[in-house]
Amino acid sequence: SNSFGHSVFGAKKQQACCGGAGQAVLAMAKSGVSILLVGNQGCGKTTALAQLCADVKAFPEEQHEDCRRLAKEVGRPDHQHAWMLDRLREEREDLRTVNSSLQNFESGAFTYMALDTPGSIGLAKNMLSMTSLADIAVLVVSAKAKEWEADVDKSRTRELALCCFTMGIKHITVWVTKLDDTSVDYAQERFEDIKKAVTAFLKEVGYKQREVPVVPISGLLGENLAFKSDKMDFYTGKSALEALDDMGPINRPADKPLRLPVLKVHSHPMAGTVVVGRIETGSLRTGTKIIISPSGQTAEVESLQKDGEDVSEAQAGEIVGVALGEAVDAEDLQRGMVVSSPSNDPSAVAEQFLAQVIVLDHPGTIRPGYCPSIAVHTAQVPCEFEELLAKIDRKTGQEAGSRPDTVKTGEVVTVRVRPQAPVSVEAFSAYPSLGRFAVRDHGRVVAVGVIKEVTKRPIPKVKPKGANEYFES
Secondary structure (H helix, E strand, C coil), rough: CCHHHHHCCCCCCCCCCCHHHHHHHHHHEEEEEEEEEEEECCCCCHHHHHHHCCCCCCHHHHHHHHHHHHHHHHCCCCHCHHHHCCCCCHHHCCCCCCCCEEEEEEEEECEEEEECCCCCCCHHHHHHHHHHHHHHEEEECCCCCHHHHHHHHCHHHHHHHHHHHHHCCCCEEEECCCCCCCCCCCHHHHHHHHHHHHHHHHHHHHHCCCCCCEEEEEEECCCCCCCCCCCCCCCCCCHHHHHHHHCCCCCCCCCCCCEEEEEEEEEEEEEEEEEEEEEEEEEEEECCCCEEEECCCEEECCCEEEECCEEEEEEEECCCECCCCCCCCHHHCCCCCEECCCCCCCCCCCCEEEEEEECCCCCEECCCCCCCCEEEEEEEEEEEEEEEEEEEECCCCCEEEEECCCCCCCCEEEEEEEECCCCCCCCCCHHHHEEEEEEEECEEEEEEEEEEEEEECCCCCCCCCCCCCCCCC
């Protein structure tokens, strides 16, 4: 399986390109980029990603052939590629992505790790957790008649773009799918209308790229994905893959202390407890001692895996599986914990933090005592807005009134926030990816925030597994 929990330690590596040892050596020399595909349910993102992977021969041939045969036998030949990503029975029967999955592929310039996320609103938690892993967001919108209009009515794609920006994904590109649909028939006017609308709301949510690449594609037929299409003469830009290449390479903050928010934890018969996540800052190597917050447990890195291969070292920006052996039990760890160095600014639990919050779309007013869910890096925890300290003028950034009773949609406020469950966060100025958050309420994002300052609890002293009863740290 290539679902995320089994993507490292024990899963068969899905080779990025077919070829021998020469290509493997070449692949190791290429810089890595992780991309996150987001879009409404039914917009065609899994179909498009799978077709791109098929075009660049990213799937193992034997598994791919089995998938083709199965899709043909059950009368769904259109899913011959997509079922390489959607592997659960539920996904194949309902024709929708339920689990986030990953797939490696290569261009001439970079190795990519693509993260495919569910589009269903009910599975938004899955999507938000994956945002912490991505360098580039690929926003997928459907050009099909009525689908784009329904999307505009619900503002769902705008919310997805906002989530990506809030969670720290600085680069974004747009794929406008289903240009081949009979209701569109590769019409330039339809594409230009969608491009204009999407470009406008990307600027509104905060994306300041000089020009966001907006690429018209057919995911089903592979038009404009890996190669330029001859069916859209009006489009003078690059293919989807070329547009991605133009956005790399990604600069990494390797000089800062280690921070690795945990996305998945599992137990492996050979490697013991394995945590999976992206190194946000710093680096990891085998033999390194680590501490896990908020539990305070310590361990040593016994082995590392990246892209299905054993490595001795991993750098900021890389998604890795970290084997900790038997030093900690998998059931004691969970998504949202943070791995750091015990000797270099270790991560600690936040007692409280000060944040600047922009209220985007709240149905009422927010008062002290408000307790929504906050998504920060891979964690999601309830947090109380303990005190509203000051309203901020959006134009000047200056204080515009102290200790307001309430705030509402469109206003900016400095808030003292107290987490209602243990969570490790950081000031945005020190660790950006651990210092920005989304506020979720009523099943959607209602506000976003940036952490200014954190009051941390002392790091707990935990008796190591197997230590004697007289253990002292």
